[in-house]
Amino acid sequence: MNQAEFPKRQTEDMSDRAFRMGEGRISGFISVALGLLSILAVLCYKFPSYLTTPELRAAYDPALLREILKYGMWASITFGLLTFILNRRKRLGAVGILATLTAFALGGYWAEGPAIEPTAYFAGLDWLVLDLLATATVFIFIEKLWPKYREQAILRPEWGHDLVYFAFNHLMIGVILLIVNGFAPSYFNWAVSAGFQAWIQDLPLILQVIGLIFAADFAQYWVHRLFHTVPFLWRFHAVHHSSENMDWLAGSRTHFLDTLCVRSFSMVMIYLLGASKEALDIYVVFASFQAVFIHANFSGNFGPLRYLITTPQFHHWHHSSDAIAIDMNYAAHLPLLDKIFGTYLMPGQHWPEKYGTVGDPLPRGIIKQHLYPFLPAPKSETQPK
Ligand SMILES: [Zn+2]
16 A cells, blocks of 8 residues: 555644643633533423433433532532632633532522423433533543544534534434334334244344344445435435544534434334344444444554444544545444445555545534535535545
């Protein structure tokens, strides 16, 4: 492999966005983030019927979460005060403390709401708060320790844009589950084989999980490939490919109809397979982690494992606008599918030079990007062909 064929990516200068110790920005930012999350968490306790997710409520321990909220609120105040001690970035510290005081005024970590009543509609605010806290903590840690692009700041360009997508996708979890879970039984009930499902459920757990990974990814591969190759569908999926900086947050940028389509069809395969609930739970945790991980700014190469399971390097090539990378690496879990169907690209240790779409850039903003597929095509279509 000739080195010159793979020019190195030039990351734009983000030094003005970088966090440096002692400036008060790190503590200020943590204070603001925890303060705002505290307000949202308190609202979840005040209005649990409308702002929390039934599936999640069944899984978590509210008493433990109250403890975490308590520590989060006091940490926000402490980090806010620290910015004053550091004598810099007072505004960030003030916003963080003010947000936490608002959370205290709303009832704080002892806030109580009415008893939970079943409602037809709810926003997954608890899912947003918990997943944002966990994912941001884990991935910022991983991306700082082993970054692919060291110069890329945590608050890289368009991080706020992608955070809006992250929030939207999480708040809409109720609608997503309703549609995705309803699609397969409504249209594919005829294809269920009780005998086949009984045979699957008798398999060892690990084989059931592997079966789920393979079945779901087979559907994802083909729906994803259609979204690339059918020009009208590409306009929806171009939203996801418009990110020019890859990290844990970049993968959140997806058109809502794209999300619904891919998830609905992978759910059809999961539904027909009929694996045990235990296997499905393991698959959901694995798939949720991997969906974030493959977009991450993470340099690990995983040795021979990278041929078995998709990695950030593999999926970064899918997001590349380099000529050799167009319409390659569709798999979400198994590179083997790309091998079988002739779309596999993994040029040794090399990484892409450019990310994003080819042609005119997409508009920015979640509303404009959601309208984009329905507006007249620009002169230079973004189809990566
Ligand atoms: Zn794609």
